[in-house]
Amino acid sequence: MSSLFPTYARWDIAVEEAHGTTVIDRNGKEYLDFVSGIAVCNLGHCHPKVVGAVQEQLNKVWHVSNLFHIPLQEEVAQLLVENSSGDYVFFCNSGAEANEAAIKLARKYTGKKKILSFKQSFHGRTMATLSATGQEKVQLGFAPLLEGFEYLPYNDAASAMEAINEDVAAVMIEVIQGEGGVNPGEQEFIEAVAKSCNEHNVLLIIDEIQTGIGRTGKPFAYQHYSISPDIVTVAKGLGNGFPVGALIGKEKLKEAFGPGSHGSTFGGNPLAMAAAKATLTEIFNEQFLQDVEEKGIYLMNQLKEKLSKSNIVENVRGKGLMIGIACKEEVANQVTQLRQEGLLVLNAGPNVIRLLPALIISKEEIDQAVSLLEKELVK
Incomplete structure (x- = not known):
């Protein structure tokens, strides 16, 4: 029995360690992290x-x-x-x-x-x-x-x-x-x-x-x-x-x-x-920020292309690496399913999937995340 006030609806994950864009739970399962501590670990976990x-x-x-x-x-x-x-x-x-x-x-x-x-x-x-x-x-x-x-x-x-x-x-x-x-x-x-x-x-x-x-x-x-x-x-x-x-x-x-x-x-x-x-x-380095802007545009374009045939996605919006996927229905089930598939995302209100990857995210990791989102949202 927990001695903590139940102020959080916690996920069924206990994080053992995290590095860069990867979170590893106590069972050894790895997750691609598009939460980043809720836009906190902008340089990824345990940046050297x-x-x-x-x-x-x-x-x-x-x-x-x-x-x-x-x-x-x-x-x-x-x-x-x-x-x-x-x-x-x-x-x-x-x-x-x-x-x-x-x-x-x-x-x-x-x-x-x-x-x-x-x-x-x-x-x-x-x-x-x-x-x-x-x-x-x-x-x-x-x-x-x-x-x-x-x-x-x-x-x-x-x-x-x-x-x-x-x-x-x-x-x-x-x-x-x-x-x-x-x-x-x-x-x-x-x-x-x-x-x-x-x-x-x-x-x-x-x-x-x-x-x-x-x-x-x-x-x-x-x-x-x-x-x-x-x-x-x-x-x-x-x-x-x-x-x-x-x-x-x-x-x-x-x-x-x-x-x-x-x-x-x-x-x-x-x-x-x-x-x-x-x-x-x-x-606060010009090249770093330019890379963030470019990766944000790439992520946005990939999402718009891959999710264009979804029956539940209304639009994709945001700026840089702060993106929301607005849906026609509540997204709690999708957020849970993506977590089970190894991708950590948030909701923003009942109908929006929120993406907040670390700013050091690679294009390969963006492609991986988009593929899992497409699998879940285009059916």
């Missing part, structure tokens, strides 16, 4: 450079707290600001914490409490981030939620432009909704939201927890659009499996997050920073 950096740091110092200067924080922060629209970084331990910090910063800087987010969004499971999430199913049982949040229809530029005004502190948005179904934001919609925020002096918060750190072929997914967000939140892929999150903000926000305004005991600890520095050094 990340492992080496963490092992080296283990023999130096693990934790001192943010009462001390931690030089690695400065190095990782520099990598993040050099590859984003931001100027300053706050480190924490997870995506929910990064979004929590963004909500606090937006309210403190603007002096306003109203924050707009979008239906089918997902921003976390703390009380503030749960309140920002536009999905009733994850909010059930936790009322009363935090006041001040309003949910707008996604990809509806007119609705967003009407709602954004001087009473709003911030707009919080995923440029590709992950948990909500792998829904890419349309160019006109995302850019209209950004323009309205700028016109009304409203902060634009881009949640890059799942889409960031190279996942779409750029350092951050918002860079596919002509926008410059005030705040960007990241986690998941930032440490390639080591728990770490970050908020990246523009210079004007600096004074609102002064001493005592926010904090995290473990945020930015030396081990997390060692993992993050090694991860970013590999991923």
Whole structure:
């Protein structure tokens, strides 16, 4: 009998070890991993450079707290600001914490409490981030939620432009909704939201927890659009499996997050920073990102071709190596069957199969995965 709270509907797999794109269970069965810890292990499992950096740091110092200067924080922060629209970084331990910090910063800087987010969004499971999430199913049982949040229809530029005004502190948005179904934001919609925020002096918060750190072929997914967000939140892929999150903000926000305004005991600890520095050094490389973009196009084209005769597939959508296969029926059985066949995939909502392979995936492994998907979905 388990002593764990049953908060997860766990798969019947206990992982013994994992390397690159391969996961091996306790029975010795191997799986091709198109989950990557839910877009976390972007460099694959046990990447040697990340492992080496963490092992080296283990023999130096693990934790001192943010009462001390931690030089690695400065190095990782520099990598993040050099590859984003931001100027300053706050480190924490997870995506929910990064979004929590963004909500606090937006309210403190603007002096306003109203924050707009979008239906089918997902921003976390703390009380503030749960309140920002536009999905009733994850909010059930936790009322009363935090006041001040309003949910707008996604990809509806007119609705967003009407709602954004001087009473709003911030707009919080995923440029590709992950948990909500792998829904890419349309160019006109995302850019209209950004323009309205700028016109009304409203902060634009881009949640890059799942889409960031190279996942779409750029350092951050918002860079596919002509926008410059005030705040960007990241986690998941930032440490390639080591728990770490970050908020990246523009210079004007600096004074609102002064001493005592926010904090995290473990945020930015030396081990997390060692993992993050090694991860970013590999991923924030022009050739690496170009390869991700090319492999994403290849995967998308192969899926569209091979699944075109499926009776249940409606469309294939996404960007880079974040792809959703939208179906006309619930996909739980297909996800289970693919797992039995040795391919690990996720759902995103009841009707979407979500693919999140490591960014180091090979074309041969893409072909292998597409073949198994075709076998399951084209009958």
